[in-house]
Amino acid sequence: MTYLKVLDGSARYAGRSTFQTWLFGIIRRTAANKWRKFVNRDRLLRGLFQHQPEAGIPGPDTSLEYTGNAARLVQALQSLSQRQREVLQLVFYHGMTIEETAITLGIGVGSARTHYARGKQNLAKKLAEVSS
Numbered sequence: 001m002t003y004l005k006v007l008d009g010s011a012r013y014a015g016r017s018t019f020q021t022w023l024f025g026i027i028r029r030t031a032a033n034k035w036r037k038f039v040n041r042d043r044l045l046r047g048l049f050q051h052q053p054e055a056g057i058p059g060p061d062t063s064l065e066y067t068g069n070a071a072r073l074v075q076a077l078q079s080l081s082q083r084q085r086e087v088l089q090l091v092f093y094h095g096m097t098i099e100e101t102a103i104t105l106g107i108g109v110g111s112a113r114t115h116y117a118r119g120k121q122n123l124a125k126k127l128a129e130v131s132s
Contacts (some may be wrong), residue, residue, distance in 0.1 A: 006023075006026070011026045016082060037095060037097070041092050042099060052058060053115060072127060073127070074128035076123055076127045077089075077123065079126050080122055080126070081114050081115075081119075083105075083107075083114050084119030084123075085119065086105060086110055086115075087105070087115040087116050087119055088116065088119045088123065089121065090104060090105070098112050098113055099112075101116075
């Protein structure tokens with residue numbers, strides 16, 4: 001990922017530090033972004049699936065629980081606006097950054113961030129309503 005940022009020009013060396021310091025800064029920020037996405041996705045999924053299956057094959061009751069949770073998630077996602085749903089799907093399921101999502105959808109980064117934040121809030125609210 002770092003190599004691609006250097007190649008595509010999204011990371012440019014300006015000479016304000018040594019090349020090594022600059023490169024390690026890109027590596028650190030890229031790793032932090034990946035970690036943040038992983039943690040956010042993990043939190044969302046843990047909230048949906050409270051009970052993790054034991055090692056091996058889950059029993060029928062566990063399979064039904066997962067099926068029910070998946071159905072509730074799909075239902076809650078469908079209730080969001082199209083733009084919020086698109087942003088959340090690109091970020092969570094396709095692993096894009098909000099900046100990459102904005103470019104993909106042809107919208108501004110600020111707009112993508114707003115749809116992302118509101119989409120997460122609305123999704124949590126809808127999931128809470130469905131679970132009740």
